[in-house]
Amino acid sequence: MEEIIENTGLGEASEKTGIPARTRQIDIQAISAETGLPSGSVKHGIQAQTDRTDPYDKIKKIRDYSEYFRDIPPGTGKIIVISSIKVAVYKNDEGDGYFLKPLCPHMGCLLRFNAAEKSWDCPCHGSRFSYDGKVLNSPAFEDLEILSLNMNGKQNV
Numbered sequence: 001m002e003e004i005i006e007n008t009g010l011g012e013a014s015e016k017t018g019i020p021a022r023t024r025q026i027d028i029q030a031i032s033a034e035t036g037l038p039s040g041s042v043k044h045g046i047q048a049q050t051d052r053t054d055p056y057d058k059i060k061k062i063r064d065y066s067e068y069f070r071d072i073p074p075g076t077g078k079i080i081v082i083s084s085i086k087v088a089v090y091k092n093d094e095g096d097g098y099f100l101k102p103l104c105p106h107m108g109c110l111l112r113f114n115a116a117e118k119s120w121d122c123p124c125h126g127s128r129f130s131y132d133g134k135v136l137n138s139p140a141f142e143d144l145e146i147l148s149l150n151m152n153g154k155q156n157v
Helices: 026-037 038-049 058-061
Strands: 002-014 020-027 075-083 085-091 097-100 113-116 119-121 128-129 135-137 147-153
Touching: 075 113
Parallel strands: none
Antiparallel strands: 002 020, 075 085, 085 097, 097 147, 113 119, 119 128, 128 135
């Protein structure tokens, strides 16, 4: 039996094996037999799924965001593109910037800035978030992911 042990990223690693507490074993042969696909194709597909990285990881590594929100007037927000990745940016009256992942945690829709309410609104199902990413209205129940806080030109996250 050929198998892949996939780290789901959940739980602590076992001291004896080093394998995280929550892993799952995937039986390549069984999937191959059930789908009719060659086992090599199944294994390649599973590996491609587990090797994905979050494109926002490279955004989180930027140390100085000031150039990205220089043109945004205080008290407003907008979606900008950094390294071909969309980022929700709000600039408060003191000039501090809030950089958020612009996707609604409910279903992944791209958010829009509501200037009248100073909120990030989801056009799909009506979730709303404060300018700093805190959930205001459901159906979403998780806050937006903070990519960075840039306080007067200095990164805080």
